[in-house]
Amino acid sequence: MSHQPAAACSPIPARAGIGLRFQHHQAVIEDKPQVAWLEVHTENYMGCGAPLRDLDVIRREYPISLHGVGLSLGSVERLDLGHLACVRRVAERVEPALVSEHLSWSRILVENPSTYLRFRHSTIAEWEFLAAVAARTGCGILCDVNNIYVSAANHGWHASDYLTALPSSAVGEIHLAGHSIRELDGGRVLRIDDHGSRVIPEVWQLYSEALSLFGPVPTLIEWDTDVPPLDTLLDEAARAEALLRGAPESVARADAA
Numbered sequence: 001m002s003h004q005p006a007a008a009c010s011p012i013p014a015r016a017g018i019g020l021r022f023q024h025h026q027a028v029i030e031d032k033p034q035v036a037w038l039e040v041h042t043e044n045y046m047g048c049g050a051p052l053r054d055l056d057v058i059r060r061e062y063p064i065s066l067h068g069v070g071l072s073l074g075s076v077e078r079l080d081l082g083h084l085a086c087v088r089r090v091a092e093r094v095e096p097a098l099v100s101e102h103l104s105w106s107r108i109l110v111e112n113p114s115t116y117l118r119f120r121h122s123t124i125a126e127w128e129f130l131a132a133v134a135a136r137t138g139c140g141i142l143c144d145v146n147n148i149y150v151s152a153a154n155h156g157w158h159a160s161d162y163l164t165a166l167p168s169s170a171v172g173e174i175h176l177a178g179h180s181i182r183e184l185d186g187g188r189v190l191r192i193d194d195h196g197s198r199v200i201p202e203v204w205q206l207y208s209e210a211l212s213l214f215g216p217v218p219t220l221i222e223w224d225t226d227v228p229p230l231d232t233l234l235d236e237a238a239r240a241e242a243l244l245r246g247a248p249e250s251v252a253r254a255d256a257a
Contacts, residue, residue: 011097012037012063012173014216016240018233019067019223025054027230032061035237037097039065039220045094046086055094065098065173065220066091067142073101073110098218100142100173109142109172110134114150114179114193126151127165140172143214145207146199146222150179150191159206163213171214176207176240177222196225199236207240211247219244 015036020028022044027033038058045052055064070083091099100109112130124132134141143166152159178197182190199207199221211217221236 012065012218014218015244016219016221016237018221018237021227022051023227024230029054029057033230033234035234037063037065039067042066042068042087042090043070045090059094063097064094065100066094066096068101071101098173109140112144112147114147115154127162131165131167134167134170141166141170142173142175143171143210144175145210146175146177146179146203147193149203149206150193153191160209163210168214171217174210174217174219175222176203176219194225195222208243211243215249216244216247
């Protein structure tokens with residue numbers, strides 16, 4: 001049975017976008033920067049007030065992706081139906097082009113996490129689990145390249161192996177961000193996914209590998225702490241855009257055949 005690639009189904013263009021934060025609302029409304037699309041955190045718009053009214057204006061000019069962080073899909077507890085209802089209300093008002101959530105319905109992407117510990121009795125690799133979730137549920141994958149790099153560095157994985165294990169037809173979006181480094185006792189180093197700096201060269205290289213595997217995929221620049229001026233985000237997006245333009249359009253998607 002044929003399976004259309006997730007990126008091809010998405011109304012978000014296969015170009016670079018940025019995460020929209022409150023401090024940039026007015027600049028986006030007034031200046032209308034040249035960026036292909038915007039992503040917002042769903043939970044930030046569950047109330048009323050100025051942020052939601054701003055988003056009503058902004059969404060007339062840009063495709064919007066809703067990215068949730070509160071459904072806790074990997075929890076052993078049941079899904080929080082109250083929270084899900086709030087997500088639905090925001091989605092009905094904003095009419096997003098995509099909905100994503102950290103590891104359920106049409107056009108939802110599930111994002112791989114960044115991790116700092118492993119369960120001793122785990123019987124399956126994270127990338128195998130993520131691929132199985134996509135295969136069994138039909139959801140798409142939001143491939144966070146920075147998260148893969150962080151987790152691989154923390155656990156001794158090979159980041160490239162993680163990428164090649166993902167079903168390319170399921171990858172509908174890519175995230176890029178910066179991270180910090182913490183030195184631990186005994187000379188150990190822990191990488192922390194804090195989204196507070198520019199993308200490092202090693203993650204840009206891994207992103208190039210991802211594009212060679214998945215083709216041009218909508219790509220988001222995330223920046224959540226120590227948020228810089230809007231121009232800095234646009235500069236990072238421009239670098240991603242340049243790599244997207246050079247990505248092969250006809251990537252072989254054997255799992256889509």
